[in-house]
Amino acid sequence: MVSLPNSPRNTHKSNLFLYPTLIIIFSNLSSLKANHGSPPPQQGHDLVYNLRLSSVGPGCVTGSDVIHDLSGLDLTMKLHYLKAVYFFSSHAVEGLTVMNMKEAMFYLLNDYYITCGRIKRSESSGRPYIKCNDCGIRFVEGVCDETVDEWLETDDDSKRNLLVYHRAIGPELPFSPLVYLQVTLFKCGGISLGLSWAHILGDAFSVSNFINNWGQHMAKVNVNSSPALAPRSLTNTAKPEAPSEPLSAKQVNHVGDLWVLANNCKMETFSFNLTTKHLSNLQAKIGSVSAFDSICALLWRAIAKVREGFEPQIITVCRKDPCHDDSNVLGNNQIIRSIKASFLVGESDLNKLATLIANDQDQVCDERNKIEAAVEKDNGCTDYIMYGSNLTFVNLENAGLYELELNGEKPKLAYYSIQCVGDEGAVLIFPLPHGSAAENEGEPRYLVNLTLPEGQVFKLKAELKRAALL
The missing domain is CATH 3.30.559.10 (Chloramphenicol acetyltransferase-like domain)
Known part of the structure; x- marks a missing residue:
């Protein structure tokens, strides 16, 4: 299993330097397939192998000292994570490359730059918040020797975890990505898209909206219609009063x-x-x-x-x-x-x-x-x-x-x-x-x-x- 880097990748000095940095790690689905015949490394579980990790951030610099405050409801979800897996046939990804996916992600993350931030704590109170520093989401590529249909026939839910690269947040909060996206190429030419999402960012409806908008960027549909998400500030927000303790948390x-x-x-x-x-x-x-x-x-x-x-x-x-x-x-x-x-x-x-x-x-x-x-x-x-x-x-x-x-x-x-x-x-x-x-x-x-x-x-x-x- 490939280990995560020990420090965040943040080379976003300007757009001029962003793209050359990331083009070095570009590959396409056909190049993954070319490596398909090589014997997989011993990783304890050979169903998904040849994992390659990189980082993708916004195409434009977010700016300095941009902070997204986490609400009390967000912080209730800090120990929960959402996982999503989408399976596509070979026909659906014909002509599509990892470079296409990453390029679309650059534009998407201009709007969803909060997902590229890292958790920090207030020095005075210890309350967590998101520092919008463009460190990026983690992008993972892998290969599987089964077909999509063979995979879907299984009753073993634990297998699906192999299609979603996941790491919990911490213990070094500033170095922990909030989102992981894994693209797995199957023997038949189909793929799966696996997303690991820190629930502090949003609920399952936010996850679905995020990945659906990414698909629109790949299709170049309505790519300029979504405004950038504004970071939340709780500085002048009054604390709510609770008439009673919640039953649901x-x-x-x-x-x-x-x-x-x-x-x-x-x-x-x-x-x-x-x-x-x-x-x-x-x-x-x-x-x-x-x-x-x-x-x-x-x-x-x-x-x-x-x-x-x-x-x-x-x-x-x-x-x-x-x-x-x-x-x-x-x-x-x-x-x-x-x-x-x-x-x-x-x-x-x-x-x-x-x-x-x-x-x-x-x-x-x-x-x-x-x-x-x-x-x-x-x-x-x-x-x-x-x-x-x-x-x-x-x-x-x-x-x-x-x-x-x-x-x-x-x-x-x-x-x-x-x-x-x-x-x-x-x-x-x-x-x-x-x-x-x-x-x-x-x-x-x-x-x-x-x-x-x-x-x-x-x-x-x-x-x-x-x-x-x-």
Whole structure:
């Protein structure tokens, strides 16, 4: 495995010097393929090999002393990371080179220069902030001896981690990139694009917007339409007052400068598909609620049965905020609600659970302000988590996961997951592309990604098999 450099790459004295510096490390997809026949180095896992790392920053200098202040909600997410993997066929990347990708990234990062910064702490308070110093995102190239279709046939979710180069932030904060982008070339000529994203930058909707805008830059569509993101300043912002402690976030032991969550048990991730037939059968039992609410109800009850006396009475549900629909805005803007059941979940009717989840949207129970206020009590220096503080469900139906196009083609699959989830677990629910082997072409199907304590996964799979979902 290639090790990361010990210091950030910041040669952005002017545009004149930026491009020669980075052209030295340019390659194209055909050159990766030319090296494909050479035996891979012994790296412990040979499925993805010949990793090459470089840095890509904005094409224009951001300026000196540009600071992006992190809100209390941002800092709640500091121990969480988002991972995304997009799979494309060989036809979709025909004629596309790594140089094309990096050139488009130069222009994109002129707008998203905050992603190229590094974490620093206030000398007076110790509060983290982002120094927008153009150190860049980390760009990784790799090779795989399988085809895209062979990879997609696997049931091993841990394999997908090989397609996303990830390093947690710290312990040397000024030297830790916030974003990693990995391009992996498969034997068939197809590729995957794997993104590791520090959640302090923004939620999954921000991730999707970021990579979709990159695709537009590669296609040279609307490349001048997105204004540069303005850094946030909290200098004159009044601290919010919390009427009560949030249910959807909890304080954890202080982690210092290595931003990794210490779980009390080993966590495991697995995923499964829900077909049109599955959804029809499920909603026939539940009634007129959304597919997302139906799936949440089913899994909430199933997990409650598995936990045998320690069932989750409170869950957290995250959805897109329709008031933050600007594709050019980074931030943790998703709605965060807590839902509490006053009855035994494992023995309850699915319709009762689904109705509780669906009706929650009409109540004033968005906890973002409560979370913000809780973190601000200690000026952002206390460590919190949100995902896994309760069993957490995330709705990515409206995240635009299939709006990224290469050569006019959409991904064969877009897959999202969360790194560093608390012990209560998290569930991501997102659509699969229309017409991909569904019973009725054009009807939506869903992919469900779960991260739970390892000892509960086997029992949950058995419960899902009894429900004819696996």
